[in-house]
Amino acid sequence: MSEAKTPDTGRRSERSHQAILKAVVELVGEQGYTRLTIEAIAARAGVGKQTIYRWWPTKGALVLDAFAALMGDVAPLPDTGDVAADLRGVIRATVAELGAPRFEVPSRALTAESQMDPALAKQFVDTLLRPNLEVTKERLRAAQKVGQVARDVDLDVAVELFFGPLFHRWLLRTAPLSESYADTVVDYALAALRPRKSPGGRG
């Protein structure tokens, strides 16, 4: 078969690429990361193993790509001027994502296995999680500039006030997640970050 970049080859490549990423996410959900093999991915995606080896240097790189595709691009948060509304948007979207089976099952598997594999965990956090935390911090930084969030707030702590409770509830299944829960978390977390009248009165 010709390797020339005709339109047909390009379309076939793109289809194979998508089929591989989809197979990876499904198989991580079914079997976990450790037991995932290139053979199984190739079989599920209907491609040759060499295709996978040509495109990805390691299993870890492939899994990160597959989860990045699953989670979609990270975009800056909107800035409508209403910080509560903008944050409700991102926290509601996170709740919806955590509850969607196509996302939930493989994400639990990857989070679980990351515990036993700190190098994978670091890549997972740096590549997939931190960009989402950063765009949220960026929105809070803008709110600081207009006096909606106190200037002395540590934004690294602040951002985990929004995502930490969600993650705790989701991972430990302490209670169901819902849109109204998302809104309550945003309200409470923003109340924590408001400028205070009394100087130094955060404690």
Place this chain on the structure above:
Amino acid sequence: MSEAKTPDTGRRSERSHQAILKAVVELVGEQGYTRLTIEAIAARAGVGKQTIYRWWPTKGALVLDAFAALMGDVAPLPDTGDVAADLRGVIRATVAELGAPRFEVPSRALTAESQMDPALAKQFVDTLLRPNLEVTKERLRAAQKVGQVARDVDLDVAVELFFGPLFHRWLLRTAPLSESYADTVVDYALAALRPRKSPGGRG
């Protein structure tokens, strides 16, 4: 060997009991829950398998007992009248516990494997986690009664404002945990829960 409850037999039983619980925690840290076998526990603890089968009906029950012993008894939080100081105490203690290797390694393993085993996860949460959340809620409820925490606060959401950020940071290793971090989380979370002057002004 006599089964009569002489003082010597009692001491021997107690030693075996403690050795078994210690072996379980060590082995969960080393191998995870799934691969844990009664044979390996018996060998590590220096007891016969029958001793273990006599005392615990299932592997799950044994692991929960071992982690309950590791985590210690759940006591009500002190109520010194200073809700910030009382909560700093429990959150600092949680940070110390999460950072202690004898606790950290097996806890990560159990948290990870709970993701693949919802029944184990539920027992783990109900037996080990929820009592700690409940005593914290109880302290917040007392603070509501004296006007230090707003009466309309949902305490199930509130309690995860304290523990959620810690857990997110610890499990995902987004940043190190420290005592000053613990204090900051308590300060922010309490600021979120304070009564407001304007009625309905939580949003």
